[in-house]
Amino acid sequence: MPEVIVVATISPQPGEEQAVRDAVLAAIPKVHDEPGCVKYALHEATGDST
Template identity: 40%
Template sequence: MPAVVLTAVFHPAEGTKEQLAEALRSAIPAVHEEEGCLLYAIHDAEDGTITMIEKWTSAELLDAHARGPAVQALDAAVAPCLASPAVVTRMAPIPAGTDRQGRL
């Protein structure tokens, strides 16, 4: 079963970008301990958004994460910081080049 890659793009409300980043940062240690988590990393984007890039060993474990307590706590923490709902996109790799360089 192939790994699942996901992005979640967060649009911070005016003046809340650092608060949003801190809320996301605080969730990372618990999520890194979850079964199936291969990557869970936040990035500051040039357009003012913050993007979470995730990689999970399976869709089932990603789904369990999405229903779990870490995400519930994260959702509550980031809600006051968002100008609009996060845009979440699941992706599957299209192999190209080497495994190390051609896919997450």
Template identity: 50%
Template sequence: MSDGSLVVVATIEAAEGNEEKVEQALRNAVRAVHAEPGCLRYALHRDAANPRTFVMVEKWASADALRTHSKAPALAELGKTLKGLLTKPLDVRTLAALPDGEDGQGAI
């Protein structure tokens, strides 16, 4: 049974030559978003096979917390900073956990 939290996986693909700018923008967002209410996880990753692809794995305490995040200054600033630096729009997926197996291993 889900605890009401939501997991978000956002995939971001930097245009060639913009990898470092995109990474820095995402790192700045991480520090700001960690202070947002309901943020349980906001973790940046880079695709090991394609260094232009970044993946943000997020966990929010509730749908309300995620809605608040979507309107927060950090995300607005990130959107402005990333403008023109990506090959395509972000691919953002919101997931509801289906925990199973061992406690702590079957869900993020």
């Protein structure tokens, strides 16, 4: 099967940044356990709280 790369941009509402970060971080181990998953990671922009 060919490799598929997905990039998503998430822009939380002001004040919800930590809740969104926590939700994505909690999902990482679950996604890693899915068949065929090679990498799932969170990257944050610097200098922008959202």
